[in-house]
Amino acid sequence: MQDRKYQKKKALVEKFVKKHGRVVDHSVILNSVDVDYDTLMRILAELRAEGRIS
Structure with missing residues (x-):
C-alpha cells in the first residue's frame, strides 16, 4: 500500500x-528531488509501466 508521502x-x-x-x-533527479535511490527506481518503473513517461 502506498502512503501519501510516496504519492507526493x-x-x-x-x-x-x-x-x-x-x-x-x-x-x-536525486539531487533535485528529495527522494532516495531505491524509491526513485520504483517510481520510474511504475511511471513507465503506467505509460506516463517513456
Whole structure:
C-alpha cells in the first residue's frame, strides 16, 4: 500500500521528468528531488509501466 508521502514524491518525480525531458540522468533527479535511490527506481518503473513517461 502506498502512503501519501510516496504519492507526493511520485508526483514530484513525474513533474520533474516531464519538465526537463525524458533524457534526464538519475543523479540530477536525486539531487533535485528529495527522494532516495531505491524509491526513485520504483517510481520510474511504475511511471513507465503506467505509460506516463517513456
